[in-house]
Amino acid sequence: MKIIYLLIPCSLLMASCGKLLETTPTDFLTTENYYKTEEQLNYALHGVYDRLGASELYGDKISWTYNSSTDESYQRSMPSVGVTVNSYEASSSDINNFWRVCYEGIERANVLLANIDRPVMPEKNRDVIRGEALFLRAYYYFILVSNFGDVPMKLEPTEASAPMQFPRTPSAEVYAKIIEDMTTAESLLQEQTITKLGFSGRISKTAIQAVLARVNLYMAGYPLKDESKYEDALNWAKKVVESGEHMLNPSYEQVFINYAQDKYDVKESLWEIEFFGNSLDTYRETGRIGNNIGVLCQDVELGQCFASVNATIKLYNLYEEGDHRRDWNCAPFVFTGRTNAVKTPVTDNWTKNIGKWRREYETLTPKHGNNTPQNFAIIRYSDVLLMLAEAENHVHGGPTAVAYDALNQVRRRAYGKPLDVPDACDAPAGMGQAGFLKFIQDERSRELCVEAVRRYDLIRWGIYLSTMKEFAEYIMSNAPEKLLKSAIAAQNLEEKHLLFPIPLREMSVNSALKGHQNPGW
Template sequence: MVVASAIFVMPTSCKKWLKEEPYSLYASDTFFKTTDEADMAVLGVYQQMTGTAGYGFYMSMVFDIDTDIAQMQGTALSDGPRQVAHYGIPTAHSYMLDTWRQMYRGINRANLVIEKVPQMDLYKNGTDAQKAILNKILGEAKFLRGQYYFDLVRLFGDVPMKLKSTEATDDVLLPRTDRYEIYTQIIKDMTEAAALIPENSAKSKDERLSKGAVKGMLARVALFAGGWSLRQSGQMERPSNYKEYYAIAQKMTSEVMGSGEHALNTSYEQIFKNHCKFILEPKESMYEVALFNATGGAGNSGVVGTWNAPIADAGNPYGRANSFYKTTALFQKSYKTGDLRRDVAVCTYKLDVAGNQVPQLTGRLDEGWAPGKWRRDWQNTGPKDLNNTDINWTLLRYADVLLMRAEAENELNEGPNAAAYDAINQVRRRAYGKPLNTADATVDLPAGLNKSDFFERVKQERAWELCFEGMRRMDLIRWNILGTSIRATQAALKAYRSNYAYVAADNFKDNKNELYPIPQIERDLNTNLSQNPKY
């Protein structure tokens, strides 16, 4: 967690707004003289989302599986991804350490920007345009600090919180901070960021934050803060004032919906074709992690569309896909007749060496069905690298904002109101190819649902709509049903086929696997760090 107080200008992952440059190191006391230098500094904060330990692989895929809708292929705990996915994680697992350190590097860089920008002469005496640029940069740094702490809390629970950049004289042996103290800071940071970052989604030409993205992500933070989590007591708990957090989610989603800045793409399929072809669409895809490497290497890149895509045989014109991230056959079959999302979300074919689609429909081939949202034959021409792609990872879509609004209204009002129905029904109408804002009894949820029944509909709709987009496992945790869902899924799959290869329930331990272990190396270095329950 110790990082020198300096500015690191890395090869940027944000391909739309800065060319790749050599790695450089600048001392912070001679930096922050111009808006360009401040901009370079905040790009270094964004950069910590990228690459293998960020949203290029671990954060997007490995940490979102196994669940009720997907699993990692292969039942043995024989390597890093499967140990994490199948809940057999040793405390010295390298993925835990890599992500822990990368998130704290992001926090340290954000702290430095937050400290230095207000000290700049231009921040006080510059032109209005210069002040606007610096305020936006300050807002971005505050938001990103909050996001990195949010990621750490969801993965590890209580973690050390540090709100100043690290210097050589600092005491770095910090104890864990209660997660609700951290959540208070996250909400503060993101609320302040929302006031500083403009509404620019419609004309945005890059992946940087808009006001709507900040508010949508703050709504997500609030739902997690108001949800269940594993405490150091070894019990799953939620705060007694959880409805206060749901009220924040209600407010933020309402403001995003009322802004006119965001909307659903009328075609569910087109969303993911746009992702595959590097087309930014901030109306629906509100917040994307920019993944790019000029030579195809792993740095700042990702494996989106190779690990979480249908098999594509090596040598085919679209590029290889190893397809280790698999859905379950029963999830594909859960979609209702006419739901256009099914054949987008789940791919039931492979690509052979010639690039032909080969159906996988007989025998046990349905155990190899994979996410179809980032399939190789939707991507651009042949790959730069066999494994790595430049496909961005989308952290927030407008559909998620609508579903969060529905969930928050249902919880706060002890049942669904008109706003809850309107939000979820927009998502459902798009799924069936219906006009988004016209009531349609053939697809809209029935009136008169009680709180419990409506929540079940929200839970299922989030699976159908947002599957494989990095949210399912964490959703099940905040609802306190991860273990229950995994056991029910394994039982259903074994009933479907007795030798169906799904083993998560054999390894999952309640009141343990809702969190990952604190990296053992960090505990060896910092004796003030306790371990999570049962590790």
């Protein structure tokens, strides 16, 4: 099943600016003449989901623009300015658009929630829509607070005539509201299991639980450092595991082939952003997953990819022999030829493309030169297992059998081994709390590289600056001369980059933000 998202017209989000005719218009949508049926509520809900797939978020840039400035990847063109290399200002269009799209999603959710009680419909169905809208609004705020810190927290629709006076809300309060709304959503969606849904593009009970585990881990780390949240993260992760609805796909590679072929593996993939079509058909809900980030290919029929992102030597070296993830995530080949392209081996470990999303597996034809139907996972079951292991280690002052089991399931899958049989690839026994955490930090990179979590992980662990400094030193001492510039993101990194700046445009129109920019900006 594929959700075809409806873009709710702007007329639903703001009042008319003026009277163009003496007669009252009746042929366009407003909040007054919409939201009258259950079907219209569902269309509006699809509009709330829609902004997550925008190119400014999971449709393109969240995977390689906002998160390339880590030790996992670097831009192949090695630019000297931009978000990817930590050289930007509050006037950056990327920063402004990132902020804008999140608030568009929030506004759509606010409008829906303000009108949700209007139609006559079964209350059970209304509760499901309410739960999804509350969760999605909270998720947009989670994106904002983890990137910008204190942000304006709007919980009502914007009045067109109201002045732009929305002060920043402290991060702790924003997080508290996120937890409140997501917890409410989880209680409202008790019967919306992923097994019943049969696909991962819509929020299920266990997807909410998994995201709540992630949110609590972020709260436990920098900057809030509320260590009590480790136990909450552990409890939410355990709910996912104990639901019995999820397990790892035996093949790491197949996980991403499924995303390319629009096949739903609801046991592995808890929540994914859906894309559809080839920009040549009726429904144009494509993204660029596999086009900007993937294996270099100029053959449009096979699936053109600009391969804008390479794996770092650090990522490549994190893998040991026998780990299937290495040659999937760090592609050992490129495609050569504009037609009938063939695989050409790449033996230089410093210049391997990120190969996680591969267009050769797409089944929808004809393929578009830029746009793709590949889905993007927000959270997978392997992430839940690694979060459980991390939280279990912290709560108990060291790794328990439960923590080792969760970690080793991920590792055994990576080596093509049975998930429930001890193997030589298992994590070393006898590690202390600090050693186990370090192992988890590396394992998350091996498993989840370039899935838009590394930067946030490094920040919450409080090691972003030190890790990138060490990475830059290694590059400058060991890289071939032509690749020294791949250290530029690490060299440019300053403490101010722990948060993005509040967009200059927003500061200029929202008078309550003036004088309240993030430190260093």
